[in-house]
Amino acid sequence: MHRSAPRLTRIFASAAIPVMLVVAGCSSDSGSGSDKTSGSGAASGSSTGAKPSAAAVEPAKFAKLPEPCKAITSKTVLALVPKVKNKAGTAGSSSDTSARGGCSWNGLEDKGVKGSNYRWLDVAFLRYESESGLGSGEKRAKEAYAKEVAKTKATEDAKNVKTSPATGVGDEATAIGYDLKKTDETFKYATVVARTGNVVVTLGYNGAGYAGAKTPDAADLMKDALTAAKEAAASVATANK
Template identity: 60%
Template sequence: MHRSAPRLSRILACAAVPVMLVVAGCSSDSGDAKDSGSGASASASAKKTEPTVEPAKFAELPDACSSSLGKKTIEDLVPKTKNKGGSPGTSSDTTSRGRCSWNGLDDNGVKGSQYRWLDVGYTRFDSDQSLGSGADRAKDEYTKQVAKAQATEGAEKTSAKPATGLGEQATAVTYGLTKSKEDFEYATVVARTGNVVVSVTYNGAGFAGAKTPSAADILKGAQKAAKEAVAAVGASGDDTEKSSASPSAEASASSSAKTDDKS
């Protein structure tokens, strides 16, 4: 009787081993499930907090030839314009790029002639998750165009100054340039409004003994054209404002209009 007690204890201990292993296995599975669920939750959370770029303000551009400048402005800045409708630049995507230029020679006989050339260019950028917002991309382009104007080959007495009243940022670059033995005065105004960069270049020269136009007059003309060209971007449409009205708001407005009609 006394000898059977130890044998019984050993049997019970051995029998308990598989049970403990099973319990341990269940505990391990439970932990894995929790870890898996936690990982999925963290992944979902990461996706939700991923930053999104600011929507582009403008989705289209004004026609550079027909909508950028008023007819009176073109007549004032480019007398005797060869093509009043302007000469359009080539672009494979008119929603992203547009350009137009005008030139004319005002012949005054023995008093000489005055030549003028005017160019308006637009560059628009969309917002892209990998490239950044349209506004930020336009800022980079704005900086490049100002630097390009300042680096014009053969330019003399180059000057760059901030221009006011033209979008979010603007710079006016002036310089002199000799071409075909004639002295030209140049002014390039580069401005940014939202996700659009506007560039206006105006130059002039006196031929056959006529005086070269003053740098101040050329700059004044370029700034006048730039103000109209920038304003034309805003007039072409603002996506943010258009999309702010929800379908329910539109329905409410329609219902209100009908009520007004009945009254």
């Protein structure tokens, strides 16, 4: 190898803007429904002045999430991440796997004098429960979806940001592509934010060429990201059969 160990260390340090941050930032959105409903029986039949109970909200469509590291097929992972370090994926930490979860894969394909290709792929899931006072799970997921799209479009130092609808991915989806300069290389990013029922799915895919390797084509990168995003969104319904 003509590259030093510190060089490879910098390469693997330049992973994607971690979608897992989405997972960590929503711990207050789910799992608290039982505390809010504990007083529902306070009014007895003999209480003439009891207030009517709040209108019931529509039940959430999906009750659980898929296993994040199995939400994208091994065939797709190997195609998108050459020389992947761990094809089984690295799961993100979660205190409530029914509400949030994520997984990531990365790899560096060394082509000798032709340089090296680096790729990073990750997926994150957020499930919203229906709660009185907050609304249905689908309503809450729609709000979270819009916020995630806006957040991705506003990625710090992103250049050439392009956004378009992503058809065929869940109930609604947006594709966001942009460039980001890291470790003296230009990384191409392709992010697909989708909503299926009461679940928000965020799929991130990025890459760069090192030591003479070509920078990934943005259109090709987004095409591959959409393939993976469709699998991830479909896995939610499969997990709830």
